[in-house]
Amino acid sequence: MWQDELRCIYHIAEKDMRTYYLKPPAVSWGIVFPVAWTLAFYLRNPQDFAELVPGLIAMTILFSTTAAEAVVINFELRLGSLERLLLAPVSAESVLLAKVLGGFAFGALMTLVVAAGCIIGLDLHPDYLGLFTISTLSLLAFSSLGALVSVSVKEVFEAQTLLNLPRFIMIFLCGVVYPVSAMPEALQVLAKFLPLTYTVSGLRSALAGGTPYLWWDSLALLAFLAAFIFPAMRLLGKKFE
DSSP, X not given: OHXXXXXXXXXXXXXXXXXXXSSHHHHXXXXXXXXXXXXXXXXXXXXXXXXXXXXXXXXXXXXXXXXXXXXXXXXXXXXXXXXXXXXXXXXXHHHHHHHHHHHHHHHHHHHHHHHHHHHHHTTOOOOHHHHHHHXXXXXXXXXXXXXXXXXXXXXXXXXXXXXXXXXXXXXXXXXXXXXXXXXXXXXHHHHTTSHHHXXXXXXXXXXXXXXXXXXXXXXXXXXXXXXXXXXHHHHHHHHTO
16 A cells, blocks of 8 residues: 555654764764865865855755765665565655655755845845755655665765765866856866756756756756666665565
């Protein structure tokens, strides 16, 4: 019954929040790191802090959703707890979706704190619908990315190491601290294949009041979400075969 699947998804996501996410290491990695990174650039040029807000929110989304997402699945596979869930019975697809929603919920909480602080502190007047849309799609996409990385490897440390590479590449190439338009042409092309580019672009449009490009960014993030979550579901299913 689909009602039972939904109930299981909720309880798995809620359990992950209590067990993994609402802990000091996850909170510090999810919010302290992006804030500290942004403050370093603020101290260099305080007058342009408002320009850094889209990048700050984007980094919070990226790091909070993947703070534990990339290791939770492998950790529970080693413990055997995921296999026990299938005896409920719960499908592998529902288990993966629950893991993604757990990362999404934690990321949404961290992002709300940072975004609200920036909007109130700087007296911004964003397009709230656009801000909500871009943030939601980004949270789901990056939580799915963390899940995909986790099911692609066998060891917890491998997932963390593998995920660090795209995270730090995206920080430098996706307009977080340096405009994509000012980069060499080859790097601009590369940036178009990275999801954080559309998160930063969409957030910048939303915080400026909204532009037609905001909906293009939303469609791009939706495509990345599909590209991450469906392969992750298939890979997790194969681990249980």
